[in-house]
Amino acid sequence: MTPDRHRAVLVLTSTYDVTTDVVLRILADRRIPVVRTDPGADLPGGASLTTHYATGEQRGAPRTPSRVLDLADVRSVWVRRPSPYAAPPGMVEHDAKFTSAQAFWGFGGILASLPGAHYVNHPWRIRDAEYKPAQLATAARNGFLVPETVITADPHEARQFCAHQPCGAVYKPLWDSRYRDAEGTAHQVWVRGVDPIEITEAVSVCPHLFQSKVSKEFDARVTAVGDRLFGVRIDSPDLDWRHRQDLMTCTPVAVPEPVARSVAAYLGEFDLVYGAFDFAVTASGDWYFLECNPNGQWAWQPSETTDAIAHALADQLEKGPDA
Incomplete structure (x- = not known):
């Protein structure tokens, strides 16, 4: 060798x-x-x-x-x-x-x-960690605050759930599948608010994820590379900041210690080296776990954050099995 x-x-x-x-x-x-x-x-x-x-x-x-x-x-x-x-x-x-x-x-x-x-990350660990139900279950086990969520193909259950959320409810796709309309045009499916009266029998054709809407002050992205965490605050006029990234602003933010501990435990349970965690942060400082992309993009963040993440990844790759 x-x-x-x-x-x-x-x-x-x-x-x-x-x-x-x-x-x-x-x-x-x-x-x-x-x-x-x-x-x-x-x-x-x-x-x-x-x-x-x-x-x-x-x-x-x-x-x-x-x-x-x-x-x-x-x-x-x-x-x-x-x-x-x-x-x-x-x-x-x-x-x-x-x-x-x-x-x-x-x-x-x-x-x-x-x-x-x-x-x-290992490709099999990436696959394991991409399932939304596994993410939510693992987040709850490891100390994250998790918004009340239901995954169902039952229209009645979906309407009942959404009607009882005090701040309203949102819909999220379980996988980032591009939707094609009757003309074959691809559409991105964004996170959006849901009124219970919108929910029809069409929900029964496949599972849907409905979640309690967090009354957030801002969004946060925490990029984890090994035991190094890089946090940014995201301010956006949209419920889903990915929709119009040209309208969002990003600034570095400190990651609270309880959140950092839960990130470490979450990565350990999935055997991940890298994870891109998204949170909704309330005015009282509560960080609600939304998801973790085990292969998420990171170079869109402020230049100092992007540079730090790049060096952390290079360190992992250079160290190899000793990382």
Whole structure:
């Protein structure tokens, strides 16, 4: 195996992910070797990945047009924003579905099982932590304040719940699925207020998440990298600040110690290194947990916060298994 100083960081992300470049420049300045690839797009497009297994042995190497990397020489894997695994163009639908599934379970399984590598975050841990019901249950177990929430496909239950919330109720999608209308136009589904009389029998076709509206003074984002926390206050005219980010303002904010303890416990339960936590903060200083994105964006924050997060991520990737 290559000496630790020369072991590479493997970055799995799409070609168009400019956020990654911020961290890669730091690693370049530190002379840490980096191999960047997008397995979902590159492997059908000319790259290759072969791995051999035997008793007490695993060896293999991904090959890109410019690099060959011994998998045993990977110190860290940064699972940023890789593309979904896809079949080569031109395949008929049933062949394409089979091929992309085999790539997901085969190539995806190899890259999630590198010996001695440190993952930020491990792809299976990302998947586990993306379920909204798991987030809410884990948050409640670990000391966060959690708004009263119901997940249901029963219109009567939904109407009853929303009608009994003193500050009103909001609807949130359980997954960030783009909605396409009858003309095929994609629409983002934002968090929005719900009047009980709006709830129709259409709710019965799938689960819906309804939540008590927090009477908030501001929103907060806490970005966690290992045991380092970076908090920003978000002031926005919108219920969902993501809707019109050009109208929001962000300023650094201290993270209360009880919240910091709950963040650490939450990350530990999901075995995460990184997490982007969103909170609604009341005028009395109560921080209500809304969600945690285990692979959330962070480079939109104030420059000093973005720079600090980038250096914290670079530290994790450089340290590897010792992080």
